[in-house]
Amino acid sequence: MRILIVGGGMGGTILANNLARRLKNELKTNKARLTLLSASEKHMYQPGLLYVALGRMSPDELYRDQASLLEPEIEFHVDPVEEFLLAKNQVKTKSGKTYDYDLIAIATGSRPVTEEIPGLAENSINVYTEEAALKFFKTISQFQGGRVVIAVGVPHKCPMVPPEVTFCLYDYFKDRGMLDKVQFHYTYPIGRLHSLEPVSKWMQGEFNQRGITTETLFNMKEVDGAKKVVRSEEGSETKYDLLVAVPAHKGMAVVEKNNLGKGGWIPVDRYRLTIDGYKNAFALGDTTNIPISKAGSTAHFEAEVLAENIASLVKIGSPVRDYDGKVFCFIEAGKDRATYAMFNYNNPPDPKPPTKSVHWFKMAYNQLYWASARGLL
Incomplete structure (x- = not known):
């Protein structure tokens, strides 16, 4: 055989x-x-x-x-x-x-397809390749303040990247003492903040605590780098100083x-x-x-x-x-807190309040991954 x-x-x-x-x-x-x-x-x-x-x-x-x-x-x-x-x-x-x-x-x-949205590849940062991740860090370390827009396309790999990148960036700028200089705005293509409704509800509460504004039913159409504007298929537009993309993926x-x-x-x-x-x-x-x-x-x-x-x-x-x-997904809720979503075809996820212990479990898994890849976990 x-x-x-x-x-x-x-x-x-x-x-x-x-x-x-x-x-x-x-x-x-x-x-x-x-x-x-x-x-x-x-x-x-x-x-x-x-x-x-x-x-x-x-x-x-x-x-x-x-x-x-x-x-x-x-x-x-x-x-x-x-x-x-x-x-x-x-x-x-x-x-x-x-x-x-x-x-x-x-x-x-699968692969990200940033090139399918005019202007997105040239004017945004993301975390889906080594090259992109290095560019991401260089960009945020030089950022001096302004409006940070997290724009999400679907479908995309790693379903928890949109909230994770938002919360982690929030804590990154908080640690730099820049929260008074940074405004966060999050967009999502459907009528809620995440494709999984329980995760969306959890995110809304976390966003409210941090003063993160949102716009749903926002499907990216094009990015105008000269004017620093993202336009949607629905006819709206949002200005940015730093554009963080979660690009749509294809196989x-x-x-x-x-x-x-x-x-x-x-x-x-x-x-x-x-x-x-x-x-x-x-x-x-x-x-x-x-x-x-x-x-x-x-x-x-x-x-x-x-x-x-x-x-x-x-x-x-x-x-x-x-x-x-x-499916089991960790959700980093900042630099030192995390929660998780566990679900299957019949049972939806139910994210709990983030804790430090779940974050450290995620950190441990970063090392345990290699045993997991060998099929030992």
């Missing part, structure tokens, strides 16, 4: 490691073969970009060699896929190789190029994670079109379910578990 995993992010890495342990005997006796294809030899801890942007973490802390995170039974190649030939059970890679498979799992992730370009899903999102069964029209092909993490949070924990929980099901397909010929939509 040839198992192919495409994508070396959190979802693909946890899936590969979990499968390697579940299928140890089958891999040892050559009854199964497990291959992971990645676009990079490095693995990045993406949530750490927020701390790089705030000057609280250095970029080199974000990376590990991908090979060092993998079980020895996994065949690992840095060779990004360029063609998905699902009807033929094949993929073709950048190197020109063809990989045949019996089962495939696609975990290629990876290779997914769109291969017509696997509109916007780069692959349609899957939300319980079994099978790609529509295929019994032997799966997708997980940001790659899917499931309307739940595109978060690391989503990929983690999906990978655990999928590993159990793929191992069961190899051993007994049928899957045994459903994914229930489980």
